[in-house]
Amino acid sequence: MNDYLRIYLNDQLALGTAWRELARRSTKANQGSDVGTALGKVATAIAEDVATFRAIMRSLGVPENPVKSGAAVLGERLGRLKLNGKLRSYSMLSRFEELEFLTMGIDGKKQLWGTLRDLAGLAERLPDVDFDHLIARAQQQRDELEPFRVRAGQAALAGA
Template sequence: MSREESPGHERLQLYLNDHLAGSFAAMELIDNLISGHPQDRFGKFFRDLRNEIHADQEKLRNLIQKVGAEESAVRKAGAWLAEKFGRAKLGDADDSAELLEALEGLALGITGKRLLWRSLATISANFPELQGTNFNVLEERAQDQFSRVEDLRMDMTREAFQN
């Protein structure tokens, strides 16, 4: 059995693809938020966040290639469908309560990404394909993204539930 066929290597490929699918769902959600807030106080925030998440997504795609995997179309399609159902629930991203729920979804996704980078840092010594990537910097960037989303989420919480 070659290294690429080992159970651990196959699990790594699936793990990376699962996170890539999640990043596609996040990008869909952010694109929806950008279109709902092209010129208001949230537009720049979501455009900047989208650029950062796109850079992280490209890093993840590069890692998928390095470990010899192909991007899973099925997983990406599933993420796309999940985001579409979520969008139907949100409906009006101008409403502070709807925006609050969208931000909660983003916060969860960013937390998952932070944990991805931490996990990959932990196993990188066992996978030469992962070596040379500074996962600590990626984890710090995810933490910064989370903090900014969380700050806005708290603002929306206060706005949504004011008396």
């Protein structure tokens, strides 16, 4: 196993873990709304993608680096402490930034699946993994959140 691939996979697992935690938190913060429903679907899909990614790592014999994943969860939790325009409550900026970060993560995940398929040559090594499906699934997640990201951005940044 290429050491760079092993490191890359653990870095990407850490990022996926952070996005999963952000999606879960954002779902709770928006519970009972249309955006909360969309976030719930995406949070479930992200958790499934992280599980798929772990299975890929196991298939390749790549051990998880618990320090990296733990640091990612800690980083996501520390990110909650940033100022959002409100002292103790959730703000329009919070919603927008969470949706913005999640869509960036989903775009990165689409790129990740393509990288593993094409650049790392895993399509041949792991014929049971449908990378095209994973890419399409990420696009569906992105499409699910995009209208809410746009509305949240308009509300937060344009004062709508």
